Amino acid sequence: MNSHIYQPAALKPGTLRVIPLGGVGEIGRNMTVYELDGKLLIVDCGVLFPEEHQPGVDLILPDFTPIRDRLDDVLGVVLTHGHEDHIGAVPYLLRLRQDIPLIGSNLTLALIEAKLKEHRISPYTLTVKEGQTEQFGPFELEFVAVNHSIPDALAVAIKTSAGVVLHTGDFKMDQLPLDDRITDLRAFARLGEAGVDLFLPDSTNADVPGFTAPERGIGPVLEGIIAKAPRRVIVASFSSHVHRVQQVLDAAHANGRRVAFLGRSMVRNMGIAAELGYLKVPEGVLVDFKKAGDIPDDKIVYMSTGSQGEPMAVLSRMANLEHKIEVGKGDTVILASSLIPGNENAVYRVINGLIKLGANVVHKGNAKVHVSGHASAGELLYCYNILRPKNVLPVHGEYRHLVANADLAVQTGVPEENTFIVENGAVIDLRDGEVAIVGQLDIGFVYVDGSTVGEITDADLKDRRILAEEGFISIFAAVDAQTGRVIVGPEIQARGFAEDEAVFDAVKPLIVRALAEAAENGTRDSHAFSQVIRRTVGRWVNTQHRRRPMIVPVVIEA
Template sequence: MNPVEGTLEALPKLPKGGLRVVPLGGLGEVGRNMAMFEFDGRLLVVDCGVLFPENEQPGVDLILPDWSAYEDRLDDIEAIVLTHGHEDHIGGVPFLLRERSDIPVIGSRLTNAFVSAKLREHRIKAELREVKEGDRVTAGPFELEFFAVNHSIPDAMAVAIRTDAGLVLHTGDFKMDQIPLDGRITDLAGFARLGFEGIDLLMSDSTNAEVPGFVTPEEKLGPVIETVIREAEQRIIVASFASHVHRIQQVIDAAHKNGRKISFVGRSMVRNMGAASDLGYLDIPPGLTVSIDQAARMAPSQVVIISTGSQGEPLSALSRMATGNHRHITIEEGDTVLLASSLVPGNETAVNKVINALAKLGASVVSKDNALVHVSGHAAAGELLYLLNTAKPSNLMPVHGEWRHLRAHAALGRRTGLADDRIVLTTDGDVVDLVDGRVGIVGHIDCGMVYVDGGANSAGVDENTLKDRLILGEEGFLACTIVVSTSSRMIVRPAHAHARGFADNPEIVAAVEPLVDKEIQRQLEDGVRDAHKLAQAMRRVLGRWVSDTHRRRPMILPSVIDL
C-alpha cells in the first residue's frame, strides 16, 4: 500500500499501542530540527529550532519548522523536550509558545537559560523544567530518561522515550570526545544499558556520517588558538557561534595568558556568554572583560574581540565590520580575524564574501582551511558505528543532516547488521509508525518552511511573497497604467509604462504603450467591462512584449482605472 499524502485527517489511524513519529524539520537540511511524537492521543515535541536563510530567501530573518498540521492539536502537546542549546534546536521555541504559552519546556540548566533569555525578548512567560543526566520524568504517557552526551556546547543530552509501544533513543547532537574540556563524556554505558533493555528505534545524529574515523578532540585546538593570539601584533577579532562556550573559553584563556582584555560583541553573544558565566559554565578571570566602547579606545595589541558572524550573517557584528558599517570597530591593515567555528552547509557564499571583504581591508583571516581552529561537534562514522554496535537498536532512523548524510548513516546501519526494512529514511513531513517493534512510513503530511520576516514579533512570509522578492531582485518589474471609461468604451488616458531593474530608460518601455492601447481598445469594443479582465489582457501584452524583446521575465504590474 502506498503511503497516504495530505493532512493528518487523511492518514491511517495509528494502531492501538503504536507510536507515531513525524519529523517537522531537520531532515534533508542542517537546521530547524523538530520531531513530533504521538502516543495514545497525546503529543511530545523534541527540539524546535531555526534555520538561517540563504541568498535565495531575501528579506527573511529566520526559517521555522512547519507545525501547521498540528495547529488544531496544540492542546495535546505534553511538553517540549530540548536536547541542547544551539539555535537550530531551540530558536523556534518562542514562536511555538506564542501559539500556546503553557506548554512545559524540559531542558538542561544551560539550555533553559538560553531559552529563558529568548522568551524575555519575546515577552513570553513559560514553564521551564530543569533536568540533568540520569533524571527520569514523565510527560503524559511518555516516560523520559536523560543521558549526557558530548557536543560543542555544555549540557547537551540524549533522551530515551518510553511508551507501551517501545523504547526510542533520540541522541540529539553528539560526538565521542574522550578527553572533553569539561570532562563530560557521552554516556556509552547508559546507551549499552538501554541496548540490553531493547531499543526499538534509534534516532541518531547524521551530520558527519560521511566522515571516516573519529573527530579530533577539542583540546587540540587550545595550543593553536593560543599561538594565533600570541603572534598577532594588532587587534584580534574571533568569530564564533554565540553558544559555543567551550571554544570561547579557549579564546578567553589564550587572551588572558597573553595579556589581552576581551570584549563580547553581538546581542546573542553578550546574552549567552553572560548566562554561561553566571551559571559557572564559563570561567572569566576578574577584570578581563571590557565593554566594546573601551575596546575601541584601547591599543589594538591589548584586546581580543569575540563576535558573532561566523556564518556570514548579513546583520552580524563581523559582517558589519567587513563592510565598514560597525559603530565601534573598524578593520585595519594587520588585524587578525579568527573564524573559530564550522561552516554550516549553504553558508559558503556568504562566508567567503565576508572573508574577501576582510582581506580587502588588510586583515589576516585564520579559519579551519588554514589552521586547526575548529573541530566538529558531531560524531564521525567511526563513532556512529560504535554507537550502533553498543546500542544494538532494532530499527534506525537517521536524523539531523542533508540527504547525503542520512544515506551515509543508513549505510553504516547496514554494515552493523540491520536489514533494509529496519532502516527508515525520511524527509520532513513523513509519518513513521512504530508498531509491534517494526517501523514504516505510512504517510506524508504537508510540511514546508515557515519564513519569519522582520524580527521577533513579526508574522511569517509565505512562498508566494518569497517568489515575488526573487523575481523583483533578479528580473526587476514592469508596470503599466491606463485610464478607461468602460461605459463609453473609450480610453481616457493612454497607457503609461515604467520599469525598474531591467530597463530604466523610459524610451525603451515606451515602445510597448501603443500595443497596450490597441489591445485595451479592442477589448472595450468587444464589450469587456470588467477592469480585472482588462488588466489581465494588459498583462498578456506586456509579458509577450518583454519576453520577445528583452528575453526577460520581470514582475508585471498592470493597472486599469475605470472612470
C-alpha cells in the same frame, strides 16, 4: 511539497506514533512529535535559516498544523540543547499555548528563557540532568549526557509500553572534551542491552569519513596565533560555542591579553554561561568593550559574532569600516567557525575586506581553528555497535546525510528493512518492537517575515524570485469599456528593469491600439483589458529586450 500524501489510520491505544515535523531532509527546524494513548510529547522545536531561493525570509518554522488542535494534549517539550535549530521556534509554539512545560538542562533552559523574555513569555520549565528519569503520562524519560558544540546537551530515551526510543539530539563523541562531559556510551550500552526499538540519530556528518577532531586541539593553535600577533586580535565564532570562547579566553590569558565580548548575542550568552559556571573566566581577563580602547593593541582580544558573513554582524561591519573598531595593518582576525554552505560568498567578501584593510586573516581554510560539533561516520559506527538498535530513523540531515547514516547502520548489522528514510510529516508507528510507516502528512514551510508568521507563501517567494531576476513593469490605464479608448494613461512604472523610462514610449501606442482592437472584438471588462495589456507588454519586452519582467496591469473602467 511532499510526495504521496496519505492520512494514517486512527492511532490505537498502546501504539507509539512518531511524527517528525522538521529536521528530516534539511538541516534545521528540528521537531519530533511522539504520541501515545492520547498524549503528546515533543522533542525540540527549532528554526531553519532560509536559503537564497527564499529571499527576505527571516526564519522558517516547523509546520505546527498536525498538532494545532491537540495542544492541550502536549505534556511537554524536551529541548536537547540550546542551539537555534532546536529551540528557536519555541516562542512561536508558546504563542499558541503559553503553559506548555519546557524540559531541558540548566544551560538549555537559561538560553531559551532569555529568548522568551524578548517575546515577553515566561515559561513553565523543568530542569533535568544526565542520569535523571522523569515520568510524563505514558512517557518515561531518561536523560543521557552527550557531547556537542554547546555544553549541557542531552539525548533522551523515551520508554513506553509500546517500546523504547533513543533520540540523540545533536552529538559527537569527543573523548577528551573541555568539560570532561563525554557522550555517555555506558548509558547507551545499558539501554542497548535492555533493548532500543527505535533509534533517532544525528545525521549531519554521517557522510564524513573518520572521526571529528577534538575541540582541545584548537586551543594551542589559537594560543600560537595570538602569541605571534603584533597588534589587536579579533576572534569571530558562534555566540553559543562556550568551549570555543573558553579556549579564546584561556589563550588570551596565557598571552597576557584581556578579552572584550562584541555583539549582542555574544555578550548575552557568555553572561549566562559564566553565571551558570559553564564558562570559566580567568580572573581579570574580561574587559568591557567601552574600556577596551584604553588597553594597548597588543594586549587585547575581541571575541565577536559574524563568522558567517552576516551583513549586520560585527565582523561584516568591521570589514566595511562601519564599526567603531577600525581594522588596520598588523591586526589579526581569526574566524574560528565552520563555513555553512550558502554563506561562502558573504564570508569571502568579509575576508577580502579585512585583508584589504591590512589584517592577517586566519580561518579554517588556512589553520586548524575549527572542528565540527557532529559525529562523523567513524563515531556513528561505535554508536551503532554499542547500542544495537532494532530500528533506525536517521534525523537531522539532508537526504544525502540520512542515506549515509542508514548505510552505516546497515554496515553494523541493522537489517536494511529496519532503516527508515522519511520526509517531514511521515507518520511512524511503533508497537512490540515493530516499526511501520503508516501515513504521510502534508508538511509545509512556515515563513517568518518581519512581524508576520505564515503569511508569506511559496507563491509570494516565487514572485520575489521573478522580481529579483527581472524586476517589474506596472501599467495603469483608465479605459472606456465600450470603445477600449484609454482615457487616462497608459502610465508606466518599472523597477529593476531599466533606469531610463523613455524606453516605454515605444510600447504605449501598442497598448492603446491593442485595447481598441480588443474592444472592437467584444472585450468589455477590466480583467480582460488587463490581460490584453499583459500580453502586449510581455510580447514587446520579450522581443525587444529578451527579458521577462513581472507585468502588473491595473485597468479601471472609466
